[in-house]
Amino acid sequence: MKTPLTLFAGLDLLTSAVIVLDAEGSILFANAAAENLLDSSFKSLTHLKLTDLFLNGQELTAVFHQAVAHQFADKRQDLTLERAGREPLHVHSIVTALDNPDTPVLIELRENVQQLKLDREERMLDQSKANKELIRNLAHEIKNPLGGIRGAAQLLELELPERHLRELREYTQVIIKEADRLQTLVDRLLAPHRLPHIVGDVNIHEVCERVRSLIVAEFPQGLSIKRDYDLSIPEFRGDKEQLIQTVLNIAHNAAQALSERIRQGDAVLTFKSRVVRQITLAKVRYRLALDLHIIDNGPGIPPEIRNRIFYPLVSGKEGGSGLGLTLAQTFVEQHMGVIECESRPGCTDFRILIPLP
CATH class of the missing domain: 1.10.287 (Helix Hairpins)
Structure with missing residues (x-):
């Protein structure tokens, strides 16, 4: 007779969290993604019940009992599940009634990326x-x-x-x-x-090319600047000088962080532009938005300041004022946009999103 561990072993290949329960709500199986999502080992989870996992799991528990009673085949809902001493989980849950009295219910939890x-x-x-x-x-x-x-x-x-x-x-x-x-x-x-918000027609690629020429003039050797443009991106109303300053602040920081690679001759700075559709920025839904990336292959932002890089007077380089990214964030917000950053050794990606007409 197959045990839940062998019966559901294939679920370890899924990226979404899956737990299998018996009719009493005890956890019989949890895949690797569930261990990561719930910050618990398989052994720990199999000693718990569904009611032990979350502080506000009443709604999920109620759906579980409905599944045990075979009131539906599967049921989907978005939930915010709270945990003691940890960040709440924003998930899309799928509760499935299985045709097996020993393992009657399977629950799949997918992190709600949009809510995050x-x-x-x-x-x-x-x-x-x-x-x-x-x-x-x-x-x-x-x-x-x-x-x-x-x-x-x-x-x-x-x-x-x-x-x-x-x-x-x-x-x-x-x-x-x-x-x-x-x-x-x-x-x-x-x-x-x-400064007054001077509004005019802005071509984002003219902005990038202006910044590129300034960076090339300061770093003529050892730095390769790549351009990956979507030339179909329309012009939009904005302050061209503010946007030049925004992109320049980010690109100049990147070039300075690439100093070691510039000496080695393999430093790369990339300007990449795309269009995204149906996106929410600062709680407002837009049909189209500019998606501009400024990417470098440097050492990455130090972990100790990674979550504070947009704070004023926070700098990762000696002698820096710590105002460049704060100003960049302010200028992007004045264009109803947002600025984000993802960084790891070998790749730092600043992403600027601004609504398009």
């Missing part, structure tokens, strides 16, 4: 709004006393005794120059909120 994407975008939007508010408040708080410090240093310099002017003026000049440097930083922090 929406949740991630919502978190990014909330984070971006909080960042902007923090930047504005902090910049204004710094700006006012900064002017006073600079002015006081200038007045102090005028009052210095002539016999000590040269040696003491060195110190007042340090104060003035550092105040000017901080003023420049504050102006950069406030710039995205001050």
